[in-house]
Amino acid sequence: MRRLLSLFITICLLSPQVVSARYAEDVLQVRENTDKRSEVQREEQRARIRERQNRPKELDARLQQKKPKVEEPKVSQRQRRKTTEVWKTESESEKRRKARLLERDSFRTDATLEKLRAEIVLAVNKQRQEAGVRPLQRNLKLQASAQAYAEDMKNRNFFSHESPEGETPQNRIQRGGYGNVTAQNCDCRSFTAAFGENLARGQQTVEDVMQDWMDSPTHRANILTERFKEIGIGIEGTYWIQHFGAVETIPR
Numbered sequence: 001m002r003r004l005l006s007l008f009i010t011i012c013l014l015s016p017q018v019v020s021a022r023y024a025e026d027v028l029q030v031r032e033n034t035d036k037r038s039e040v041q042r043e044e045q046r047a048r049i050r051e052r053q054n055r056p057k058e059l060d061a062r063l064q065q066k067k068p069k070v071e072e073p074k075v076s077q078r079q080r081r082k083t084t085e086v087w088k089t090e091s092e093s094e095k096r097r098k099a100r101l102l103e104r105d106s107f108r109t110d111a112t113l114e115k116l117r118a119e120i121v122l123a124v125n126k127q128r129q130e131a132g133v134r135p136l137q138r139n140l141k142l143q144a145s146a147q148a149y150a151e152d153m154k155n156r157n158f159f160s161h162e163s164p165e166g167e168t169p170q171n172r173i174q175r176g177g178y179g180n181v182t183a184q185n186c187d188c189r190s191f192t193a194a195f196g197e198n199l200a201r202g203q204q205t206v207e208d209v210m211q212d213w214m215d216s217p218t219h220r221a222n223i224l225t226e227r228f229k230e231i232g233i234g235i236e237g238t239y240w241i242q243h244f245g246a247v248e249t250i251p252r
Helices: 002-066 077-087 092-106 112-132 140-158 169-175 206-215 218-222
Strands: 190-201 230-236 239-250
Touching: 002 190, 077 218, 092 112, 112 206, 112 218, 112 239, 140 169, 140 239, 169 190, 169 239, 190 206, 190 218, 206 218
Parallel strands: none
Antiparallel strands: 190 239, 230 239
């Protein structure tokens, strides 16, 4: 036990010197290795930076080699228009549909339109007779304003009582020469004027358009009201228009 103990004590006394010496050598070796690794890492980092900086130039060079620049041929405006029109060609079904519409409209001569107008006036007066209201008389000025507006709506492809310019039914009817009565131009004690308009689109026959008008409360009211005394009909394609009016003056 003593030997072991003394030996142990001796070792304990000597071990700090030995450990200190070895530790110093290890520290120097570690520092040396650390410096070498740090230098290597710094060199690798500098290499990566140089590679990153040179990469765009290398990529551009490779792209230029693979895809050399080719000057596009100059295309005139006329050729570009022809190319665009190819994509706008109508299908055969669309051409046939437009042809049928044109053919149908072409059969509507002046005599045909006059026949349709007369049928509408007869249908209106039949409804008024059943309601106990006096019949309406046809007026050429109302007919002219109604026909002009029907053609305008079809040509510009809109459907409204108010035109794109903001014109109202009264404006249209008076511009056509009907009901232009004022205190300045009327040699009368007083006067009254009333205007109305019914529109329809898409109907194929007089029966269809009259049925739709009578099924609508506001259109039915225009047809059956006692205020109106005259009527004019405009027809263009599948656009149907009724212009109503009444002007009364009281002499001095």
